[in-house]
Amino acid sequence: MKLNGSEIIIECLKKEGVEFIFGYPGGAVLHIYDALFDSDSIKHVLVRHEQGATHAADGYARACGKPGVVLVTSGPGITNCVTGLATAHMDSIPMIVISGQVSRQYVGSDAFQEADATGITRPVTKHNFLIDSRESIPEIFKKAFIIATTGRPGPVLIDIPKDLTDPKVKISFNYPKNVKIRSYSPAKNDNIDKIDSAAELLCSAKKPMIYSGGGIILGNAHNQLKQLVKKLKYPITNTLMGLGGYPATDEKFLGMLGMHGTYEANMAMHDCDVLLAIGARFDDRVTGDTSKFCPSAKIIHIDVDPSSISKIIEVDLSLVGETSKILKSLNLSLDKHLKKINQAALKKWWKQINKWREKNCLSYKKSKKIIKPQSVIETLYDVTKGNAFVTSDVGQHQMWAAQYYKFDKPNRWINSGGLGTMGFGLPAAMGVQLAYPKSQVVCVTGEASILMCIQELATCLQYRLPIKIINLNNRYMGMVRQWQEFFYEGRYAMSYMEALPDFPNLASSFGHIGISIEKPSDLKSKLQEAMNMKNRLVFVDIITDQEENVYPMIKSGQAHNEMHLSPTGKDTELA
Amino acid sequence: MNMIDRRHIISLLVENEFGSLSRIAGLFSARGYNIHSLNVAPTNDETISRMTLVTLCNDQKIQQLMKQLDKLVDVVNVRDLTEETHIEREMLLLKIKCNKSQRDEIKRLTDIFRARIIDVTDTTYTVELTGATEKILAFINSMGKIKIIEIVRSGTLGISRGVESLENTK
Numbered sequence: 001m002k003l004n005g006s007e008i009i010i011e012c013l014k015k016e017g018v019e020f021i022f023g024y025p026g027g028a029v030l031h032i033y034d035a036l037f038d039s040d041s042i043k044h045v046l047v048r049h050e051q052g053a054t055h056a057a058d059g060y061a062r063a064c065g066k067p068g069v070v071l072v073t074s075g076p077g078i079t080n081c082v083t084g085l086a087t088a089h090m091d092s093i094p095m096i097v098i099s100g101q102v103s104r105q106y107v108g109s110d111a112f113q114e115a116d117a118t119g120i121t122r123p124v125t126k127h128n129f130l131i132d133s134r135e136s137i138p139e140i141f142k143k144a145f146i147i148a149t150t151g152r153p154g155p156v157l158i159d160i161p162k163d164l165t166d167p168k169v170k171i172s173f174n175y176p177k178n179v180k181i182r183s184y185s186p187a188k189n190d191n192i193d194k195i196d197s198a199a200e201l202l203c204s205a206k207k208p209m210i211y212s213g214g215g216i217i218l219g220n221a222h223n224q225l226k227q228l229v230k231k232l233k234y235p236i237t238n239t240l241m242g243l244g245g246y247p248a249t250d251e252k253f254l255g256m257l258g259m260h261g262t263y264e265a266n267m268a269m270h271d272c273d274v275l276l277a278i279g280a281r282f283d284d285r286v287t288g289d290t291s292k293f294c295p296s297a298k299i300i301h302i303d304v305d306p307s308s309i310s311k312i313i314e315v316d317l318s319l320v321g322e323t324s325k326i327l328k329s330l331n332l333s334l335d336k337h338l339k340k341i342n343q344a345a346l347k348k349w350w351k352q353i354n355k356w357r358e359k360n361c362l363s364y365k366k367s368k369k370i371i372k373p374q375s376v377i378e379t380l381y382d383v384t385k386g387n388a389f390v391t392s393d394v395g396q397h398q399m400w401a402a403q404y405y406k407f408d409k410p411n412r413w414i415n416s417g418g419l420g421t422m423g424f425g426l427p428a429a430m431g432v433q434l435a436y437p438k439s440q441v442v443c444v445t446g447e448a449s450i451l452m453c454i455q456e457l458a459t460c461l462q463y464r465l466p467i468k469i470i471n472l473n474n475r476y477m478g479m480v481r482q483w484q485e486f487f488y489e490g491r492y493a494m495s496y497m498e499a500l501p502d503f504p505n506l507a508s509s510f511g512h513i514g515i516s517i518e519k520p521s522d523l524k525s526k527l528q529e530a531m532n533m534k535n536r537l538v539f540v541d542i543i544t545d546q547e548e549n550v551y552p553m554i555k556s557g558q559a560h561n562e563m564h565l566s567p568t569g570k571d572t573e574l575a
Numbered sequence: 576m577n578m579i580d581r582r583h584i585i586s587l588l589v590e591n592e593f594g595s596l597s598r599i600a601g602l603f604s605a606r607g608y609n610i611h612s613l614n615v616a617p618t619n620d621e622t623i624s625r626m627t628l629v630t631l632c633n634d635q636k637i638q639q640l641m642k643q644l645d646k647l648v649d650v651v652n653v654r655d656l657t658e659e660t661h662i663e664r665e666m667l668l669l670k671i672k673c674n675k676s677q678r679d680e681i682k683r684l685t686d687i688f689r690a691r692i693i694d695v696t697d698t699t700y701t702v703e704l705t706g707a708t709e710k711i712l713a714f715i716n717s718m719g720k721i722k723i724i725e726i727v728r729s730g731t732l733g734i735s736r737g738v739e740s741l742e743n744t745k
Contacts, residue, residue: 068706307639
């Protein structure tokens, strides 16, 4: 079979089983777009800004586990992807970004729409390639997909000069089944001898704690994790990225931990004597002050990435490899040691944890006059019966969604945890909705975040994506305002959103339905009404309490047992 | 764990590909490590380059740095030579101002250090010296009042002693 460079690219994507390309055409990729025009198996989703393409591909990957694919042109096309690449890179999301480059003869000449794509994206990709010959296209695509999806996943960029996609030059095409990359060897599972010691250490605990992160979801290890907790009957907490990795409605689950984690999760972290960390990376939003982190705990760390081990916190025992495989062996090994667990101590530990739980740290002052943002998420949970895919932007609404929406399944909670990218929520929801056309997809956002990628409302219309946008509109960049209240004596420098658009009208001008909710008494019925419109995108603009804060909160540089609890809830004291 | 910065000689085998060097240099700047010296050249396998890199790091940082380097897709193998018995060498090319009255002294110094004069003009000498970094520094210091016009140093090169090699520990 003789094909030109553009056809080869499309064939490579077909061989990889790619369903969707999120992209935006331009000069350097016109040949590729022309070849794509004839393809019926790959659907192209035309976004309205390249950043939207990357977040949509990212959301798709987070929801269904397959790598998201992006196609953009040279210059501004690829520079607009940088935020999306960095977002995916921080959260280890598999993604392939294909960018056009000016023809080889012009590279380096400051040609029209030329940018050093591989140079710019090097720090925000797992790896990147500049293709320099037609013959190497299949091998490089194979390598890119392998690198993006194995070990600790991540985004890979492939930059391809326009002349290599010239329709007139045809060569024979063969897609390799596999390619050996001698310099790349992810996740060797060679811990057999250490599994037993880990099981023994776990069973010796008097005050155990399990802390799991995004690695459970990315590594598809939620079933093994469930088994592990069932065997041990130990308490478990999830990071922001790990929510849904363990069922939130289970009684062993203590809620999220960290800066805005629950009282019980953070206190249990602080007081535990053995900590099992799985697929988590001891992020600063999780640890607080590292010198006061789990002061009396022996720490076991399971992770696919060797460089995550002892990066922030020195651990006592590490198991490097695929989380699902390690947990499987650990579960087997545990059977030999389970009887060593000091059940009396464990009972005492649970008694203590339940005492912490009684603080009811997520309680808040209800109001009949003004809508409380927390109540929006609680109501959303009710009307969607906890089954929705929820994407979010970044800020207070993100924390409330994480705290009050109880995720029982993995891949349902989709947010930019590492980079904290405002503007992520709506395009990510597009990717999720395309992956699961029949499922309920909700984007929880705020009036500041949603404006950062608002242009994607047009994409949603073109592809009839019935996303429900829940806009917690408090007329402030809420999290910025909260920090200014706490740390800058209430000097709300530039965090007030003046000149906001009329969101329901904005949505209708894009061809969608917009509704506004202002009264607490309308909240449930109108949310239900929005969810009932199965085939339409509904933009629900909810006017909420302007100065509500996210609690509990661990201020930067403080320890897990130094939380600030809500002054409007039951307790006003410093924990 | 020792938190004092120590000198580490890191040997790397990397894919001889476009962008490999900047990927490694980029890792150092992105994560706040210093590069004291860096040397890159192809090996007998033309698809692989060997780098020798000297950095100052405490124990915790060097562990993390080694893992981060190993994680780079272009890096075929990486080792901290300072952890084992090894040989290190550096090459110096030194151009000095040299009038007639100084010639004997310079000749004597080059003999003492087993350096070689490799270029001569009416007013200058160019000297080549190979040795460990301390020897190079000692030689430069020994110039005293002699005016140095130009110093070119290769940066440290390192190789492990005995049968070990970076190729056979992959």
